[in-house]
Amino acid sequence: MARALLVVDVQNDFTEGGALAVSGGAALAKRISAFLGRHADEYDLIVGSRDWHHGDDDNGGHFAGPSGPDFVHTWPVHCVADTAGAAYHPDLDTTTIDIDVFKGQGKPDYSAFQAHTADGVALPDLLREHRVRSIDIVGLTTDHCVRASALDARAADMDVAVYDDLVAGVDADRSTRALEEIRVAGGHVDRSDMDEGLANPGGAQL
Numbered sequence: 001m002a003r004a005l006l007v008v009d010v011q012n013d014f015t016e017g018g019a020l021a022v023s024g025g026a027a028l029a030k031r032i033s034a035f036l037g038r039h040a041d042e043y044d045l046i047v048g049s050r051d052w053h054h055g056d057d058d059n060g061g062h063f064a065g066p067s068g069p070d071f072v073h074t075w076p077v078h079c080v081a082d083t084a085g086a087a088y089h090p091d092l093d094t095t096t097i098d099i100d101v102f103k104g105q106g107k108p109d110y111s112a113f114q115a116h117t118a119d120g121v122a123l124p125d126l127l128r129e130h131r132v133r134s135i136d137i138v139g140l141t142t143d144h145c146v147r148a149s150a151l152d153a154r155a156a157d158m159d160v161a162v163y164d165d166l167v168a169g170v171d172a173d174r175s176t177r178a179l180e181e182i183r184v185a186g187g188h189v190d191r192s193d194m195d196e197g198l199a200n201p202g203g204a205q206l
Helices: 025-042 123-129 142-155 172-184
Strands: 002-008 045-051 099-103 132-140 159-168 188-190
Touching: 002 025, 002 142, 025 132, 025 159, 045 123, 045 142, 099 123, 123 132, 132 142, 142 159, 142 172, 159 172, 172 188
Parallel strands: 002 045, 002 132, 045 099, 132 159, 159 188
Antiparallel strands: none
């Protein structure tokens, strides 16, 4: 059984200074890089996901209209394809990422399991091709894309672990509930072996 690591949406627009900044996002990029430096060779496959939205439409209502975002279902414009905001954060070491997948292209995707490679291969098909049955998940954000990705992985009957010190969320309470949902679904919520945790992994800078 192959084991994969999914690095979810560690992008400039989700870190400090970005369009939808999460408090601690930049520090998380460094922390995930340190984890990769220690553990990358333990994975058969490392996948990085990114929001990759259209810049000329509202992506199926994902981008807020004139009434403004509610930060639950509608959002400020963010992670438009081929812009600096959609790039990986510079402190994320991408040299160990084997494959990139892209989501939200014209629609409000949250789960990386809705993402595709540049060649159009869906992430679930990619994981089956590599015989992945166990997946660890880190990244942004706990209460949205990490949550959705972990629940979809469980729905695919995968062994799932989310490292709670290697994720950060928009809202602290929703992030706590998201991790509990993952546990209830049969996933594992563990702590990595990194030395220092985030001071406020669920906090938002909105």
